[in-house]
Amino acid sequence: MKKITVFLFSILLSTLAFASDAVINYNGEQVKVKGNFPSVGKKAPKARVTEPNFAIKTIGGKSDRVQVLATVPSIDTPICSAQSKRFDDEIKNFPDVDMTVVSMDLPYADDRFCKGRGIANITVASDFAYQEVGEKYGVAITSGELRGLLVRSIFIIGKNGRIVYQEIVPDINQEPNYAKIMEAIRIADSIKK
Numbered sequence: 001m002k003k004i005t006v007f008l009f010s011i012l013l014s015t016l017a018f019a020s021d022a023v024i025n026y027n028g029e030q031v032k033v034k035g036n037f038p039s040v041g042k043k044a045p046k047a048r049v050t051e052p053n054f055a056i057k058t059i060g061g062k063s064d065r066v067q068v069l070a071t072v073p074s075i076d077t078p079i080c081s082a083q084s085k086r087f088d089d090e091i092k093n094f095p096d097v098d099m100t101v102v103s104m105d106l107p108y109a110d111d112r113f114c115k116g117r118g119i120a121n122i123t124v125a126s127d128f129a130y131q132e133v134g135e136k137y138g139v140a141i142t143s144g145e146l147r148g149l150l151v152r153s154i155f156i157i158g159k160n161g162r163i164v165y166q167e168i169v170p171d172i173n174q175e176p177n178y179a180k181i182m183e184a185i186r187i188a189d190s191i192k193k
Helices: 002-019 078-091 107-117 132-136 178-190
Strands: 022-026 029-033 047-050 056-059 066-071 097-103 123-126 153-157 163-168
Touching: 047 132, 056 097, 066 078, 066 132, 066 178, 078 097, 078 107, 078 178, 097 178, 107 123, 153 178, 163 178
Parallel strands: 066 097, 097 123
Antiparallel strands: 022 029, 047 056, 047 123, 066 153, 153 163
16 A cells, blocks of 8 residues: 555656646757746746856846846757847947847857857857756756757746746747837836835
8 A cells, every 4th residue: 555655646746747848849840948937027037147248247137237047958049040030230229228049059159159140239158067947947958859948938037036028939830920119119218116
């Protein structure tokens, strides 16, 4: 009887562990993602990332600026590169907004990308050292050939440290909804506190 109870308990635990996973599409297949995405209205977890010069930047929590956290699998891919460049071009219209694009790429690759594409208005950073963005924002891929990379997502964090917009792009090969994101940034930036 004790063995059956232990067996049933272990099945229950494994079911609960998998139940927290989310599913994202990639090349016609489904990949699992950590999935504990903080939702709109929740406090944005603080997470450390590494900038191209190896300085540590903290994202999340209260700030005197609206923060935008965008995650991508790799800035070395065409979609991620185009997305990051577009955000760099558009965010210049919001000088009081702090936008960070995070991937698992090493800071050397981030530096090469920023210099090569003339990135000047956003921060491109890496989650390789602390892996806190992938863990705390639930965007780490947990299965398949992209295991360990981050999905394509956007979190806009108000000055009060709470998430005001969240987009988890359902297919890694798709770009996010730029119009909705920029409108959410405009609204968040217009709020005084």
